[in-house]
Amino acid sequence: MFCGMDIRKVQMTGKSTFIVTLPKKWAVNSGLAAGSMVSISYRSDGAIVVTPPGYKAPPRVKKLKYDEQIDELRRNIIGAYVIGGYQFIEIRGSYIPQKIKKEIRGMCHELIGIEVVEETDDKVVIQDLLDTDEFTLEKGFKRMSSLVFLMLDDVINVMKVKDSGLLNEIIARDDDVDRMYLLVSKQYINRLDPNRVSKRDELNLIESFYYRLAAQNIERIGDHAAKIAGHLNHVEISDNVLIQVMGLGKVSQGLVSHSVESLRHSDTDLANKVLKEKKDLGRKVSEISQSPAAPSIEIILDSFNRISDYAANIAELTIDLSQL
CATH class of the missing domain: 2.10.260 (Pemi-like Protein 1; Chain: D)
Structure with missing residues (x-):
């Protein structure tokens, strides 16, 4: 302050x-x-x-009110987690039922680094236990990228042998990407506060901003990987079309991998290559869209196209950052 x-x-x-x-x-x-x-x-x-010597900032506490609106409480907890930099979130109400306390504990499991440390009839206290010096924004972005790459890898492999268990696992893994994205967003807000900067975070403010934008694109890629997996559970694809769709998947996965690599290594040549290959993928999608089987795989084609769009966005962020 x-x-x-x-x-x-x-x-x-x-x-x-x-x-x-x-x-x-x-x-x-x-x-x-x-x-x-x-x-x-x-x-x-x-x-x-x-x-001064021995100085320790007093713990920041966010006080929230429970008034039987659980959806509103959920949004407030997530907002306090990402934006506030609070060590404690204290929820009070005239009476908090066990069912609501269980939901609050479930919310904590959806957010990395926090847990319920105190419960009474009218109060629940959540503590942020995350060591910000151990987790940097760049490390979070790398972890998100790895999760999404593996999701796309499984999407391609599951097309060969339709495995409902693996498809459900891909969909569930999107929750891990979302959790990591919220943590990256939290670390970005911390980066804006000079009193909360991780000693191990080597990104400057502008780089942190661009990594936060890139993380948002990675999160959306994860959404589309889960969307494809969900659709594969309900559609039959002929062998000849399947080969083409798998080819699209591999190209999309390569675009995501190369865009992330271009950003992390400031490689503008690789970024420009991603932008060129994205146009090539768009043409392939248009070609497959003309086939008789297109209506049944329209959602898959659209998602692979959108994935390439988000990869191109990351590549453009790389080129922007190269101007620093």
Whole structure:
């Protein structure tokens, strides 16, 4: 929280040491004396933060009210998780039934790093246990990308042997992608706050913004992989059309993999290759759409086309970032 600004003159002692005096009121309130050690943190925007010894920020608590509107409570919990940076979320009501407490625990399982730590008749307390220094935005994006790549891999393989168990597993794995996406969004918000930046996060603010946009595209690719899996459960595809559809799947998977690689390694040549191959895939989709079997696989064709669109979006983000 911004609490004011003070102007200080830079002085020099000896031939090379710069000195800036600290505001007396702040020094006294912080318990500083001659010989006290302070921590200095360097921010990416060029500013520095001076922290007194033993300082520990008080835990942030978000208070929510339960008034029998569980859907509203769910949205508020997710919002507090992503946006707030709260150590605790405290839910209060005149009486919270066991059924609602069970739903709240279920919500916590859908969000990485939080769990219920206290329950009474009128209160539920959720604590955020995530170590932000261990989980960076870049690591989250990489994990999301790996999950989606495996989903697409299974979608292609399951076309050969229709396995309802594997199809259901692909659909369920989309929930893992969604959980990871919310965590990436949370880490991006943390990145905007200089007091909550992970020491291991090497992305600057602009890069973090673009990775957050890329993660959104990965999340949507996961949605379409699950959509294809759901449709495969209810459609029969002839062998000759199946071969063409599997080919589309492999090309789409390659576009996603290459777009992610281009972003992580700032490879604009690879990004431009993705954009070119995306146009080629669009033409193949149009060709297959003219076949007699097209109506039964229209959803699959559309999803593969949309997947290529999202991969192209990531490639364009790579090219944008290369201008920094």
